[in-house]
Amino acid sequence: MSIFAEVPDAAWVNLPAPIARLTLKDQDALCKQGQRDHFVYSIRSGWVKIIETTAEGAERIVRLIAPGGFFGVEHLSMPNSVCTHSAVAFGAAEVCRIPLESMHYLGTNYPKIFELIIEKCVEQLNQSDEVIVLFSSGPLCDRIAHLLSFLARKTVNNEGQFHLPSGADFAALTGSTVESVSRVLAEMKKEAQLIRCANGLYRFAQNTQTLKPSKSHHRQSF
Structure with a gap:
């Protein structure tokens, strides 16, 4: 109300x-x-x-x-x-x-x-205090997963669809670089964990709050 x-x-x-x-x-x-x-x-x-x-x-x-x-x-x-x-x-x-x-x-x-x-x-x-810690702790794939999960939970869209932040916003929130964020997001899209909807919004299909780190992320620069 x-x-x-x-x-x-x-x-x-x-x-x-x-x-x-x-x-x-x-x-x-x-x-x-x-x-x-x-x-x-x-x-x-x-x-x-x-x-x-x-x-x-x-x-x-x-x-x-x-x-x-x-x-x-x-x-x-x-x-x-x-x-x-x-x-x-x-x-x-x-x-x-x-x-x-x-x-x-x-x-x-x-x-x-x-x-x-x-x-x-x-x-x-x-x-805010709680989520900012989540967004800035652990491997980058986990930080991004926490952010996407947060947006999906807090959106008023009944389908859990949300605006995908810019690479610069992702980097600012996760303490990373635009390039590193782009690589993680590209892999999420490839694995159908991050899905673009017909209306231009996105849906996060990951059921858990963390992602399995892939081999390509083990040595990436944050």
């Missing part, structure tokens, strides 16, 4: 600022690190990646936000602060952009909403 389900239809008319529904393409940016932002974002479908840029200019994906998730909640208590990370579409996505004044209005009139959103954000952080 949606976190906003208890809000009556009439309340949406009284919001001090309108909520925008955004349709994003892969790699579209929602907010950028170091810039001010005055919104909370709720993901309706698709994924958003949270990126940290180091002082040297290197980018690292630190979190993946799944459908039903939120980000930007920290701005509710620090409305004039700058974004500590960038948020970018991880494949096609639909996102609701909620102005802070409207979030405060909903929180004041429907306080249960704030409680549920905070619970959701804590859950997101705990899950």
Whole structure:
């Protein structure tokens, strides 16, 4: 059930600022690190990646936000602060952009909403810590299998179909190189473990969370 389900239809008319529904393409940016932002974002479908840029200019994906998730909640208590990370579409996505004044209005009139959103954000952080470890530990074929399994489980598509990340995103999430990732994905496709569907999405056919390492991967560079 949606976190906003208890809000009556009439309340949406009284919001001090309108909520925008955004349709994003892969790699579209929602907010950028170091810039001010005055919104909370709720993901309706698709994924958003949270990126940290180091002082040297290197980018690292630190979190993946799944459908039903939120980000930007920290701005509710620090409305004039700058974004500590960038948020970018991880494949096609639909996102609701909620102005802070409207979030405060909903929180004041429907306080249960704030409680549920905070619970959701804590859950997101705990899950992110767990999966980032899985994505960065063990042989590369296992890391990629964990990532594909995660995407298949968390997708809202009833068929378990998901957007296949770019080679650069795979490399950033697994701590590898685009070339090494490409070799593993090519073998998965050849063995029908990773299947492209007619709609352009993918399905992960592996039943277990780890793959058998093939001989071609024993000496590959990560």
